[in-house]
Amino acid sequence: MSNTEQSPVVWSPSEDTMKNSQMGRFQNWLEQQGLGPFADYHALHQWSIDNLETFWQKVWDYCGLVCDTPAQGVLGARAMPGAEWFPGMRLNFAANLLRHAERATADDEAIVAYCETRPVLRRSYRQLKSDVGALEAFLRKQEVKPGDRVAGVVTNGYEAMVGMLAATSLGAIWSSASPDFGVGAILDRFGQIEPSVLIAVNGYGYGGKVFPRQEAFSELMSGLPSLRCVISIEQLPGEPAIEGEGVISWQDALDQGQGETPSFTPLPPDHPVYILYSSGTTGKPKCIVHGAAGLLVNHAKELMLQGDVGAADRFLYFTTCGWMMWNWQASALLTGAAVITVDGSPGYPDLNHLWQVVADEKVTHYGTSARFIAGCRKAELAPARTLDLSALRVVFSTGSPLLPEDYDWVYTDGAPNVLLGSIAGGTDICGCFVGSTPLLPVRRGEIQCRFLGVDAVAYGDDGQPVSEGRGELVCRQPLPSMPVSFWQDPDGERYRDAYFNTFPGVWGHGDFIEFTEHGGAIIYGRSDATLNPGGVRIGTAEIYRQVETIDEVKDSLVIGRQIDGDVEVVLLVVPADGQSLTEDLQTTLKSRIRAGASPRHVPKHIIEVPDIPYTRSGKKVELAVARMINGSSKADNRDALANPEALDRIGESLSEAGLLPNR
Numbered sequence: 001m002s003n004t005e006q007s008p009v010v011w012s013p014s015e016d017t018m019k020n021s022q023m024g025r026f027q028n029w030l031e032q033q034g035l036g037p038f039a040d041y042h043a044l045h046q047w048s049i050d051n052l053e054t055f056w057q058k059v060w061d062y063c064g065l066v067c068d069t070p071a072q073g074v075l076g077a078r079a080m081p082g083a084e085w086f087p088g089m090r091l092n093f094a095a096n097l098l099r100h101a102e103r104a105t106a107d108d109e110a111i112v113a114y115c116e117t118r119p120v121l122r123r124s125y126r127q128l129k130s131d132v133g134a135l136e137a138f139l140r141k142q143e144v145k146p147g148d149r150v151a152g153v154v155t156n157g158y159e160a161m162v163g164m165l166a167a168t169s170l171g172a173i174w175s176s177a178s179p180d181f182g183v184g185a186i187l188d189r190f191g192q193i194e195p196s197v198l199i200a201v202n203g204y205g206y207g208g209k210v211f212p213r214q215e216a217f218s219e220l221m222s223g224l225p226s227l228r229c230v231i232s233i234e235q236l237p238g239e240p241a242i243e244g245e246g247v248i249s250w251q252d253a254l255d256q257g258q259g260e261t262p263s264f265t266p267l268p269p270d271h272p273v274y275i276l277y278s279s280g281t282t283g284k285p286k287c288i289v290h291g292a293a294g295l296l297v298n299h300a301k302e303l304m305l306q307g308d309v310g311a312a313d314r315f316l317y318f319t320t321c322g323w324m325m326w327n328w329q330a331s332a333l334l335t336g337a338a339v340i341t342v343d344g345s346p347g348y349p350d351l352n353h354l355w356q357v358v359a360d361e362k363v364t365h366y367g368t369s370a371r372f373i374a375g376c377r378k379a380e381l382a383p384a385r386t387l388d389l390s391a392l393r394v395v396f397s398t399g400s401p402l403l404p405e406d407y408d409w410v411y412t413d414g415a416p417n418v419l420l421g422s423i424a425g426g427t428d429i430c431g432c433f434v435g436s437t438p439l440l441p442v443r444r445g446e447i448q449c450r451f452l453g454v455d456a457v458a459y460g461d462d463g464q465p466v467s468e469g470r471g472e473l474v475c476r477q478p479l480p481s482m483p484v485s486f487w488q489d490p491d492g493e494r495y496r497d498a499y500f501n502t503f504p505g506v507w508g509h510g511d512f513i514e515f516t517e518h519g520g521a522i523i524y525g526r527s528d529a530t531l532n533p534g535g536v537r538i539g540t541a542e543i544y545r546q547v548e549t550i551d552e553v554k555d556s557l558v559i560g561r562q563i564d565g566d567v568e569v570v571l572l573v574v575p576a577d578g579q580s581l582t583e584d585l586q587t588t589l590k591s592r593i594r595a596g597a598s599p600r601h602v603p604k605h606i607i608e609v610p611d612i613p614y615t616r617s618g619k620k621v622e623l624a625v626a627r628m629i630n631g632s633s634k635a636d637n638r639d640a641l642a643n644p645e646a647l648d649r650i651g652e653s654l655s656e657a658g659l660l661p662n663r
Contacts, residue, residue, distance in 0.1 A: 007443035007520065010411045011419060021308045021438035026062050041439040041449060042519050048452040052477055055453050056085075056297060063300035065334075066099055067091035067293075068266035075478065080505055081495055083478035086269040086293045093273045093292040094132065094169035095264035100311065100336035101129040109338040113157040114357060116205030116344035117236055121158050125336075128162065129262065135166035137257030142229045144196050146171025146267060149275065151195035153179050153186060153217065154321050155204050155343040159233050159250060161330060163199045168273045168292075169262040172196075175275040178322035178616060179204045179235075183216050185616075185639035187223045188284050189277050193487055194226035199250075201235035202242055207345040210236055217242045269293035270484045276324055276427045279615045279640055286498065287487030290327075290430050294480030298431050299331035306451055307394060307421065308438045309365055311336030317367030317396065318342055318354060323617040324427040325367065325398065337365075346372055355383035358392060366415075367396035369618050370406065370422070374548060377409035378576075389415050394436070396421045399618050401523045401541045404445030405549045422447045424523055426509065428499070429481045433473065433509065434521045445545075446520035454479060458513050463503050470514040470539065472527055475507040482507065512539045529622040531560040533567045536600050540622060543571065543603075546596040547589060552579045555612045557650075559626040561605070561659060570629065570659065571603035572650060574612055581608035609653045611646035618642075625650055631661035 018024050027044055031037050035054075038044040048055040053074035069090035076084030100108075110125040123131075144150065150167035154160040154176055164174040175193055177186050179201050190198075198221065203212040221230055221244045232241040233250045241249055270291035277285035303309045315332040316339075319325040332339050340361050346354055346368075358366050376383075383389060395410060395418045402422045410420050421436025424447060433456045434447045442448060450456045458471030465471075486495045502508040512524040524530075524539020531538040540558040547556045555574040560567040571589065573581055586606050593601050613621040621641060628651060638644035654660045 007446045007516065009441040010407055010444050011442040013419070013438050013441070017438050022310060023305045023308060023438050026305055027439075029062060030058060041437055044439075045450055045452055045519075049455040049477060052453065056480060059301045059305070059453070060297050063297075063304050063334075064099070065096055065296060065300060071269065078478055080478055080507060081482070081492060081500060083482065084270075085291075085478075085480050089269040089293055090266035091269065091293055091296075092169060092171075092264040092266055093296060094165045094262060096296055097165060097331065097333040098125070098129050098132065098262065099334065101125040110333060111158050111161055112338060112340045112361060114340070114342045114344075115155060115157055115235070116208070116348065117203075117210060123158055128165070131162045131254060132165040132169060133261040134254045134257035134259070135162055136169050136262055137260035138253045139166055139170060139172065139197060141256065142197055144170065144172050144228075146265065146271070148172045148197075149193045149195040150174055150197045150199065151190045151193070152176040152321060153181070153198070153200040153213075153220070154233065155179060155201055155235055156320055156326060156341045157343050158341070159199070160321050160326070161333075161339075161341075163231075164330060166262070169264055171265045171267050171271065173272045173275055173289075176321040176326065178320040179213055180206065180211070180320075180642075181322060181616060182639045183220050183223070185637075186220055188637065188639060189287070190220075190224055192284070192287050193275055195224060196226060197229050197231065198224065198227055199231045199233065200242055201233045202239050203236040205236070205344055207348045210239075212236060212239055214240055214242045218244050267292060272484060274327055274430065275487060276327065276430060278427060279617070279619070283637055285640065286494065288427060288483045289485045289487055290481065291484040294482070294484070295430055296331075296334070298429075298479065298481035299328065300334060301452060302328075302431055302435070303332055304335055306432075306435055306437055307365060307396070308419075309335045309337050313337040313364040314340060314361055314391070315365045315367075316340035316342065316354075316358060316361070316363045318346055318369075318372070319367075320616070324430050325617075327430055329367070347375070351376055351379050351381055352383065352386075355381070355387055355389070359383075359387040359389055362391040364391050365394045365396065366392060367398070369399035370397050370402040371399060371618055373397055373406045373410065373414070374403060376414065377406055378551070380413075382413040384413055384415055392418055394419045394421055396423055396436070398423045400620070401525070401544070402445075403545055403548060407442070407444045424511070424521070428483065428509070429479060431481045433475060434513075440519075443518075443520055446516060446522055449519055450515075450521070458515055459503060459506075459508075463506075468517075470512055470522075470524055470537070472502070473509040473511040473513040473523075474503055475509065479507070512537070512541075526622070529559075529626065531558070531567055531569055533560070533569055533600055538569070538597075538601055542597050543569070543593060543601055546593045546601075547571065547573070550588060550592060552576050552585050552588075557609075557612045557620055557622060557625060558603075559622055559629060561629050568604035569601065570605045570607065572607050572609045572612065572625070572653070574609060581606065605657065605659060607653050607657050607659070609646075610649050611643060613644070613646040613650070614642045615640060616642045621647075629654055629659055629661075
């Protein structure tokens with residue numbers, strides 16, 4: 001059966017969409033300049049990677065990005081690692097995100113912030129710029145200078161945006177974590193980068209409960225001797241501020257700088273704006289440094305062209321400040337759109353909550369996780385039938401592969417008229433390799449396309465592109481948002497080891513992927529979690545696709561158990577409420593996997609467990625469980641998990657089943 005037969009079209013762009021989307025206008029704009037013509041999106045993509053420098057310059061120009069000193073060229077050095085983007089340019093990151101403030105009317109909303117503990121907050125672009133200027137002035141009084149770090153333990157709301165913009169306006173580096181992180185997990189991150197200023201909430205709300213954090217964050221302060229000042233945000237009204245020397249309230253900090261305007265300090269193109277972190281489940285997180293110009297031009301392409309976000313739009317991506325999707329969401333400001341932030345539980349007071357916000361705010365672009373969409377499907381939610389989603393044009397999904405059945409739900413009960421954009425990339429590039437475009441149809445179970453300017457292919461073990469089937473996701477040419485460095489990695493050894501050791505000179509991303517005959521993509525999970533029973537490579541996502549469509553299954557995890565020189569597939573199952581792992585359910589699981597995947601995918605062992613471990617950004621933790629079952633003595637970083645107790649419970653279940661090695 002061909003890929004086309006396996007993946008029917010579930011949505012097609014109208015002629016108007018293809019012509020008037022920003023991608024369609026970009027293509028027409030290029031053709032008017034004598035480039036092209038382009039028969040379709042795939043021809044445009046091929047041109048973009050064949051003419052890399054011209055392409056990225058055209059993105060910069062079309063998207064209206066601004067700089068103080070133009071670049072001498074697009075690419076100086078092309079080596080990977082070590083590509084030099086926009087040499088000679090001087091620019092400011094925050095200036096680009098606030099570039100619409102001057103043209104905005106008093107009523108043009110920049111941020112609409114929802115959270116569980118405070119009323120909805122609405123701020124215009126003018127108000128946002130004013131507060132950014134005030135906070136920057138305060139930071140300068142604390143002698144914060146370019147290159148210093150400003151860290152936030154903050155919720156996804158207004159203050160986080162102001163903090164990031166104020167820091168990057170003066171040239172400081174922004175780094176954030178979610179307030180539900182343990183103190184140890186935050187110190188694992190911020191302890192490496194030694195921030196000068198900490199911006200922290202006094203607590204947070206989640207699922208209808210409040211969680212004061214003053215005591216924990218006072219302890220955090222003592223573990224960060226580099227701090228000159230702490231700004232305490234009253235996220236929990238009526239609760240005390242964080243206590244300690246050098247603490248000032250958010251409002252007092254703004255009052256001290258009131259009336260000042262942002263400096264928008266011009267800086268080199270690779271000047272760091274963000275430090276992001278790997279998940280840290282197998283040790284201290286890697287500190288990934290992203291530069292200004294590269295991140296800016298890549299986000300402009302992804303949001304404006306691939307995502308079709310414009311000044312008249314309203315953009316909501318449900319995220320936390322500990323996930324790179326927060327940084328991606330923040331860049332939506334450069335489009336002039338209103339950014340709707342939501343903090344709290346996505347399921348409180350019920351699973352309809354986020355869909356209700358989308359309806360109430362007339363959101364045009366809504367981003368969520370594959371896990372949330374699967375939860376809506378299993379709960380038999382039908383927002384398309386109960387809410388007015390007529391403004392909604394695009395639904396983004398990321399975090400894990402989106403099941404074919406979840407496409408079915410979106411196009412029946414979820415939001416049938418939208419472009420469902422499954423996007424995939426990572427913290428490493430703070431962006432995407434593959435994802436959506438308004439110029440192509442959406443096929444069931446497939447990501448639409450490679451992104452423009454991304455020379456992504458699937459490599460076999462021999463380091464050559466596979467002609468068909470799956471392989472390692474690699475990128476053969478430089479991408480502007482590849483990190484400028486890792487923190488405290490002066491010779492670049494850790495950076496090279498992370499991405500360039502497997503295929504020298506080529507970025508190896510660590511995903512197991514297939515590119516289909518019509519240019520789409522299917523991701524089969526992390527390649528470091530790929531199973532090899534009988535020497536055949538199997539992606540864990542292939543098994544999840546079968547298991548997690550069964551109503552009796554709430555969640556699952558797939559790992560490989562090494563035994564006698566081979567690998568046994570082990571499936572851990574959390575039964576749905578009121579269910580248990582009966583012999584009948586085991587038979588159903590094996591039959592579904594055999595029919596939907598292959599006999600080699602059928603697990604040797606199926607074990608009932610009470611919970612599955614997840615990272616704080618909502619990704620299944622396969623590697624830590626695989627190391628447990630295979631007797632690895634390497635310690636895992638439990639502080640990096642959202643639910644570390646799940647590892648203990650799984651250990652007990654595996655021990656009872658006789659699957660843990662003798663120690």
